[in-house]
């Protein structure tokens with residue numbers, strides 16, 4: 001089975017408290033971004049008794065045996081011993097350590113693909129609970145529709161937000177910012193403007209009311225983030241922000257087209273429509 005795990009963007013992100021378990025509570029709206037990897041999951045060929053993964057595209061740091069797709073399938077196998085070994089093929093396109101949730105998306109789509117291919121009949125809730133064990137933002141990719149994420153970023157409230165047709169540019173400056181490192185820069189506090197109410201207003205107002213605490217905390221160490229944001233606004237964006245814990249920065253155009261902009265060759269740039 002071939003699937004295309006997509007990335008996500010964060011519209012606003014507020015880290016509100018540090019929890020006793022070392023994680024943080026947050027408030028953020030997650031929206032799917034149609035920038036995808038390609039993942040194939042097949043029963044392993046005869047004679048292969050262990051699950052294995054073949055990786056192409058963007059290099060993924062770490063041992064392939066610990067890839068989130070492999071870990072996702074192993075979680076299911078632990079509960080469904082009848083599941084055979086599988087051969088996974090992952091062509092990695094979405095930048096890593098970018099705040100785009102790419103690894104979490106691969107894991108969530110591996111769970112969904114295995115559920116379908118092997119007829120496990122797991123409910124959406126059950127798939128979400130497997131996903132939560134793999135990463136805080138992994139469960140989002142099970143339903144994969146705009147939500148207000150709260151608590152550890154793994155509990156979701158519905159939100160009425162239609163961004164269909166909004167033009168978007170995502171710029172990844174080839175800078176890997178680890179999630180744990182990014183959280184270490186943050187001093188938790190309550191948002192100045194409640195996010196749900198701010199996002200209910202036109203995109204043109206978000207610049208003054210919707211922000212990302214990671215952007216505020218990381219920009220002094222990584223001034224390139226502010227430079228990219230400035231360039232997106234210069235290209236006519238109605239709103240621009242860091243996504244998640246970075247380092248990807250996106251711009252949104254509610255009406256009209258992004259002006260042509262030249263970016264350094266080492267950057268990866270995605271242009272499309274939400």
Ligand SMILES: C[C@@](CO)(OP(=O)(O)O)[C@H](O)COP(=O)(O)OP(=O)(O)OC[C@H]1O[C@@H](n2ccc(N)nc2=O)[C@H](O)[C@@H]1O
Pocket residue numbers: 010022023024025026028098099100101104134135136137138151152153179180183243244245246
């Ligand atoms: C910051 C966010 C916002 O959407 O996204 P990304 O920038 O990674 O895309 C998420 O909270 C990232 O979620 P995820 O990438 O799944 O993180 P996890 O693997 O669960 O945790 C990695 C590390 O981040 C910190 N962490 C994560 C989530 C959270 N609510 N509080 C935390 O303090 C912890 O130090 C943890 O050990």
Ligand SMILES: Nc1ncnc2c1ncn2[C@@H]1O[C@H](COP(=O)(O)OP(=O)(O)O)[C@@H](O)[C@H]1O
Pocket residue numbers: 060061062066067068069090092095096097098099100101102103104105106107177178179244245246
């Ligand atoms: N399939 C995968 N794709 C991306 N990263 C993966 C994958 N499996 C494991 N990882 C690990 O997860 C981390 C990055 O995860 P990712 O979700 O891309 O981060 P972010 O959401 O911050 O962009 C890296 O340390 C990487 O080694």
